[in-house]
Amino acid sequence: MKMTGAQMICESLVREGVEVIFGILGGAILPLYDTLPQYPQLRHILVRHEQGAAHAADGYARATGKVGVCFATSGPGATNLVTGIANAHLDSVPVVAITGQVARPFIGKDAFQEVDITGITLPITKHNYLVLDVASLPSIFKEAFYLARSGRPGPVLIDVPRDVFIDQAEFHYPSKVDLPGYKPTLQGHPAQIKKAAKLINEAQRPLIIAGRGVIISGAYNELKQLAESAQIPVITTLLGISCFPESHVLSYGMLGMHGMAYANMAVDAADLIIAIGMRFDDRATAKVSGFAPHAHIIHIDIDPAEIGKNVRVDVPIVGDVKAVLQELNKLIISTEHIDWVQQLDDWRKEHPSTVIRDSEGLLPQFVIRKIYEVTQGEAIIVTGVGQNQMWAAQHYWYNKPNSLISAGGLGPMGFELPAAMGAKVGCPDETVWCIAGDGGFQMTIQELATIVQEKVAVKIAIMNNGYLGMVRQWQEMFYKKRYVATPLSGPDFVKIAEAYGFPGLRVKHKEEVVPAIEKAMEEQGPFLIDFMIEPEENVYPMVPPGAALAEVLEEPRKEVPAWSRRSTP
Amino acid sequence: MVTTKHTLIALVEDKPGVLNRMASLFRRRSFNIESIAVGRSEVPHLSRMTIVVDGTTTMVEQVRKQLDKVVDVIKVSDITGDDMIARELALIKVKATSSTRSEIIEIVDIFRANIVDVASDSVTIEVTGDEDKINSLLNLLRGFGIKEISRTGRIAMARGASGSLPVEKKSPKAQAKGQKTSR
The missing domain is CATH 3.40.50.970 (Thiamin diphosphate (ThDP)-binding fold, Pyr/PP domains)
Known part of the structure; x- marks a missing residue:
């Protein structure tokens, strides 16, 4: 025809x-x-x-x-x-x-x-x-x-x-493709898998670093089986979050620049790293020469060009994560690493990176934790880029598979709203929360019209600190507090929501947080909450640029600064 | 970091834009491509390229893997360490008067090169060989006055009976080799 x-x-x-x-x-x-x-x-x-x-x-x-x-x-x-x-x-x-x-x-x-x-x-x-x-x-x-x-x-x-x-x-639609130059390797090479299994079976302090490849490949169960059968602690990259339930006894959070201190310390101390579907991004590894200094590294990835790109690798396995793990799991001898896990638990106790301090002011970490509590961890969280992204990664517990959507590699501010819209359109039965900063939100704010016209019930939480916050944090820490071009005025976001045709609330105090989130959940359509957070709140832990993972800075145990903030619009 | 000259052989689809896709990966890392030669291969619709670049072995290996990912690229091999045959063709136009012409012809004969064009004040020489041979010839001719040089850049092939780049699926052995990386 x-x-x-x-x-x-x-x-x-x-x-x-x-x-x-x-x-x-x-x-x-x-x-x-x-x-x-x-x-x-x-x-x-x-x-x-x-x-x-x-x-x-x-x-x-x-x-x-x-x-x-x-x-x-x-x-x-x-x-x-x-x-x-x-x-x-x-x-x-x-x-x-x-x-x-x-x-x-x-x-x-x-x-x-x-x-x-x-x-x-x-x-x-x-x-x-x-x-x-x-x-x-x-x-x-x-x-x-x-x-x-x-x-x-x-x-x-x-x-x-x-x-x-x-x-x-x-019109004839072909039934298959003919691409002689494109033949992805799915099955891992058996000899490599055997070598990897040997290293895992011999390791004293093994550590899994899981990335988004686990989610893409749908290897949730295979990962869990590997971790549980040999009692291997699991940490994830930012994009790997929600590939392994964070409530699991073997889950130790995220590594990297804003990863948990104990996760970064584990990388430093491990004698074997099993990197699964991740690509050793510089925000995850920190200083490459100081990365996992005592460990052999097994790298499982579908892309051969990722092997050995950033980090030396001892046993590379090119293949689909799920297929490789299925084969690998057959060769793993069930074992325990009680001392090692105990060590990680001790570090977690001594360096509790996700504890939220008491504060008069409204802390973004507190807001994220309350979103977790009210949604019971059942929401899909879509973040912007910057501080809001790190707080969302740290303070919400991701137990549900594939429940965090965040732009990692490029880091484009303005991702949050349109991506949340896409997620909600694709999963209309899920609750989708868009965690935004006041800076990034203004980069794609026009999509509010789209969510109203198309009736996309995205819930929006703006972490409003009146700054391009992550850059301000760098200015505070590394540029002697010269806040050049980071103070940022914004519109009245609640009125903006009203103008686009949907309701919103402004929240300035702790006790208003939960009722506001509950109100947002009750609302059938989209809802916006403008959280007026502590303007100069920083993201901790932090590995300073150029430092190794072990040189992680933790939140200074300081007195809470007096609650002060700019006048609201 | 010690850089060395690497010879890469690529079998690619004969389609517009392929050269651009490949060159772009070198440009991204500021590799200067020393030479690139492209022509039809023994397989219809496929071209074979010889690319010569200067770089560290790790960086060239990284680019090679990324070139391999280009959908229109069937396979790329770095044959630098292999036993290979490498040749280049050059056309050289040299000033020649009636008094110097015979001396030039003598040199051309020693190099087993050919004179392919003669004009009243110049001759054009065709020479094939490895870079060293062509460079030595050029050195000898320089005194007469070189008017123009055109070189193809290196084309290369591994020695031995087997075709270096089978189109069919990689053998498990080749795959394991591809996975090996140095500490």
């Missing part, structure tokens, strides 16, 4: 199981939008800025495990996607972005709204395509979705010229 290019795209999306598209139209992509009404099974969500479309597709993909899809027009539409695409690339999120392009005869001539988006996104996509022949659309879409979701997932961009949407050809 003959179809237009636009129909072929919609037909392909349906076949790939796509239900939701986030996007904004424009001239070049108009023929595709004009075809959308023929496919009512494809829900289109009109965002207010293309960055929101890419982050929403990302949040949707992380929450559901499905491929997130976004549309944008040529030129500025496409360039506005770039931050979101880069973010999906760094955090291995399956996203397919479809951009309109000027018609083929105009390409390369600086036509109106023309930009070389395949050139621009070349280093930040897993792969990208410029479609020059309408007949190639089905195989390109088949490949794009396969590439996005398989192996180490990532974003794929398809740039479609305006006249290709209109051209017609026969």
Whole structure:
């Protein structure tokens, strides 16, 4: 059957199981939008800025495990996607972005709204395509979705010229892909697995560092089995949070720059690190030369290019985490490490990194803990980037699999609201809390209109300290308190919510926190709470930049500073 | 860190943009590509590239792995340590008068090079060989006055019977080798 290019795209999306598209139209992509009404099974969500479309597709993909899809027009539409695409690339999120392009005869001539988006996104996509022949659309879409979701997932961009949407050809959707240059290794090499098992069986102080690869691969049970059978403590990276229940007796929190002191100390003391689905990011390892100085390192990852990239590795295993752990678990001799676990428990007692001090003022840590208590840990938490992100990572207990959505690698402020929207659209039955800072929130605040128009019941908690807080903390600690360009005024966020058409509350005192969160939960639609937190509250523990994990700074046991804050708007 | 010259061989899809994708990975690390030579391979729709870069072994290995990840790249090998045949072709235009021409022809003969074009005041020489041979020839010709040089850059191949880059799936042995990293 003959179809237009636009129909072929919609037909392909349906076949790939796509239900939701986030996007904004424009001239070049108009023929595709004009075809959308023929496919009512494809829900289109009109965002207010293309960055929101890419982050929403990302949040949707992380929450559901499905491929997130976004549309944008040529030129500025496409360039506005770039931050979101880069973010999906760094955090291995399956996203397919479809951009309109000027018609083929105009390409390369600086036509109106023309930009070389395949050139621009070349280093930040897993792969990208410029479609020059309408007949190639089905195989390109088949490949794009396969590439996005398989192996180490990532974003794929398809740039479609305006006249290709209109051209017609026969539609045959291929049943499989033919990519001789792309064969992800799924099964780990048996000899390597055997070597790893030997190291694990011989280790005195083994430690698992689990990353997002465990979540992507769905290896929750396999990880638990490995940890429990050999009594191995588990710590996670930021993106690995919720791959292992934090209430588990073997869970010791997160490592890294703002990880728990005892987790970082464990890395320092371990004689074996079993790194699973993580990539030794510099925020996780701190100074690489001081990382795990006494340990052999086993690294399990699906991406061979991650092996040995940042940290020396003794036993690399390339493969899908779940498949590798299944084989590895067969070779593990059930054992106990009582002294080692006791040591970690002692450190946790001596360095209780997640205890919240008493304070007159409203502490962000307290707010996060109350969100945890009121939601009973059943919510999906979506964070911004900066202090709010670290507090959310530290003070909410993630026992539910895949319950934290946070942008780790790129660290794009403004991720929180559109990503929370995407997560809620993908998981309408879940409670989704968007934890924002007052800085980042103002970067994508326009998506409030989208959540109202599309009735997306996201609950928003703004940690409002009137600063670009994480940078201010660095200025305080490393730049002699010169607060250059970090004090930040904001609008009255409650009035902003009202103006967009939904309710909100401002909270200044501790005792108002729980009632406000409960009110937000009772509300059917979106709800915003503007928490006026201690303006100069810092994130602790902290490993200063350039230091090793063991050189972790803990919260100074100081008197609480007098409660003072700027006048509220 | 000691840098050495590495010879990488890549089998890639014959598609637009492949060269760009690969070059981009070198550019990101500020590697200067010393030479790159591309041509058709024995497999239809696939090209074979020889890339020469200067870098530390660890960094080149890292880039090699990332090149291997490019979807249009079938396989990349670093054959630097292998027993290999490496050749380059150069075209050299040299000033030649009636009095110097015979001397130039003598040198060309010694190098088993060819004169491929003669003009009233110049000759153009075609020479094939490894870089050292071409450089020695250039040194000898320099005194006559070189007007133009065009070099292909290195093309290389491992010695022996087997094709260096099988298209089929990697053997488990090759995979284990690929996983090995140094402490």
